[in-house]
Amino acid sequence: MSGRSLAILGAGGHARVVADCAEQAGWSGIVFFDGSDLPPPPGPWPLVGTPADLMARLAEFDGVIVGIGDNAERLDRHRRLSEAGARMVGLIHPRASVSPHAEVGEGSVVLAGACVGVGARLGQAVIVNTNATIEHDDDLADGVHVSSGAVLAGGVRVGERGWIGAGAVVRPGVVLGRDVRVGAGAAVVAPVADGLTVVGVPARRLDH
Template sequence: MALVQSLILVGGGGTGSDVMSLIEACNQLNDVQRYEVRGLLDDGAEAGSYRFGVKVLGGLDQGAELCAQDPDVLLVDCMGSPDNYTRRKVVLTDAGLDLGRFATLIHPHASVAFDAQIGFGSLIFANVSILSDVVVGSHVTILANCVLNHGVRVADFAILASNVCLSGDVVVGSASYLGCGVNVKGRIKIGAGALAGLGSAVIRDIADGETVVGVPARPIARVK
């Protein structure tokens, strides 16, 4: 009998609900349970309460202790809000969580090329297509129906919302956020901490920390 991997979710927002669906899809594959969710950590929810049917075990600062108690448990990075996407790494490390202790989850209906590389702690949702020579870093979230064409590079902690399409050899910087339906021309470079708004068509490089919107995408001042 295959061993069941124990998981603790980190973050109780909407992405956590999506992750539960991802886990359920993995468990339904060949009718074999691969994962069991023990609970979740969320600083904004009361311990003992429930989020999307999962018990809140405490705040993020409880994670290190829980991991020490069970050396086999893995965490799942469920933080994905466009309001705080640049701070994901800081939030996790400030809570004392080991960034290498996070599970990589790939939906059974995702298509991943044989030579693609996906880092630890990354989440790949349904109907994502990852083509040849693509490298996805650690703690990257790629939501449903995204397409990453040949030679794409996605750095750590980046988030791709649903229906993003990256043409060949695009480089996506660390802790960046691409909104739903963003299309990026080939060989474009997107800087660290950048944001491309909903439905943008990116045909020029985006600088670090820059926000762009529109067709074609143009820089705008970021609302504080």
């Protein structure tokens, strides 16, 4: 990837993590586009425009990725950019371990220390955060985020926009529905239906 330019939509904390991963993976000319009123982010990567500016400049970049932590917004932005003809790319940190027999979708990022096992499938705009483990034959739908240190044992399925909190563990073969949220440190031993939040050991539904 040396010498290739990358545009990142977003300029917050996760965007900076994505930029750092991209730089270590050999990308250069890394810039941010963001529409917030916050001051420019610290670090060596400049904020050069708004999301509308990026849409007008897609042809200038060898790759584009969305660096937004919110699952729904990240997936929506990814899809809109893809439909507009952006060259959406995935990123794998050089210190991540990804099986050559795993699939990593466009717009997904696998960060340092993460492990993605044989037969695993990551959809589009997925985040596998630092030191997370995605075991053999796991299936992560579009927009999923597996937080730092979480472990998904073999054969787990996670629906669109699912979020697995830091340090959580999911038992082999468990199915998690769309928009499920798993609290940090939880142990999930049974299926979780769409839209539910579960916490604790063993994980139980959180009633609001």
